[in-house]
Amino acid sequence: MEVVKRMKRLFSQLKRGTRCSGVLQICRLSGAVVLSSMLGACAVAPGMRMSTSPAANATDAPDAPRVVNATDASPEVPITELNMALVRRMQDDQVKEQQTQVKLLSTVPQAYTVGVGDVLQIVVWDHPEIAAALGGSQAQASTRPGDPFSGFVVDQAGNLNFPYAGTLHVTGLRTEEVQSRLTSALAKYFIKPQVTVRMASYRAHEVYVDGEVRTPGVVAVNDVPMSLYEAISRAGGFADTADQSDLLLVRQGATQRINLTQMLTRGVSPSRLYLRPGDVLRVVARDENDVYVMGEVNKPVSAIPRRTGRITLADAIAQAGSVNSSTADAAQMFVVRGALNGKPEVFHLDGRSPVAMLVAKEFDLQPKDVVYVDGNGLVRFNRVLTLLIPAINAGLTAGLVAK
Structure with a gap:
């Protein structure tokens, strides 16, 4: 003044x-x-820069932990130093989490059971007159793709109406169980009736495949247990924009995220995962799982994962045209994660050594991470x-x- x-x-x-x-x-x-x-x-x-300070309970030692300075809008967040030991520990945690998920989703496939809308083909041998119950249409082909095959349709109450046998409740039964009940019911009118029951049209049970597949829609479940691979294959396979590391499986109100890429890397076959009727499988697009690279880089960008869904810190910086050699401080590289899930994390990497580049090559980023490269003091x-x-x-x- x-x-x-x-x-x-x-x-x-x-x-x-x-x-x-x-x-x-x-x-x-x-x-x-x-x-x-x-x-x-x-x-x-x-301009923007990452402001940090020593933790409140830390000493003045050079290796004292740091925190991101608190503001009125955000609390203090500890900064985690990136190194190879941390990367290995995070990878081990991913393996354990995936093993738990595989145990949860790997179930013994259940036999197909008759449901509402299914069409049964029933033959009583040596009694061709029973075929007249179909009105002579049993041999006729369907005129439209949506028409069911001719046969006996299970009604909305789950019942089957058959001549002489009357009304039988068949939902939840296997075809051999339906055959046994029909034989017992017909034995009151015929001597040792020979009955054959098989599925003519599977219409009761379905799974839904949505997202980045070539032909999304409803996939009918038949007597062959439907694995994760088969469901994707019957939906036309992955589209070019699919993120194979992010599949959402919704089952009975609970959502599981399946990383198909990591399963294959760990030697776990996705064919062990069987879908159940009513499951919803959604393949997420890669551009929904982008990460943001900003600060002193040559081209701030929203980095897109590879088709396998994996994107490392080195990949993200490479998509941004590398750090700006004139303005960037390689010792101040940050990854900000989890701002919306209530558990924010900040990782710091000192990129001045070749070992740091190895860490960046192995450190996997998560969707919506923010990579920030700070500027140097001279700038x-x-x-x-x-x-x-x-x-x-x-x-x-x-x-x-x-x-």
């Missing part, structure tokens, strides 16, 4: 026509202003000068004009 007051007094003297030495004094004062701005350049530098200092020098030059010009 004292410097400003002195400059005002000198400008007033120039207006009254005082000596030229006032201009020299203004120049000296301007130089003092520039010097003071140089000392505080890093503190007042414009922030230069930005301050860029803003201050025009103002100082304007003041000097005003002084000279006033004289």
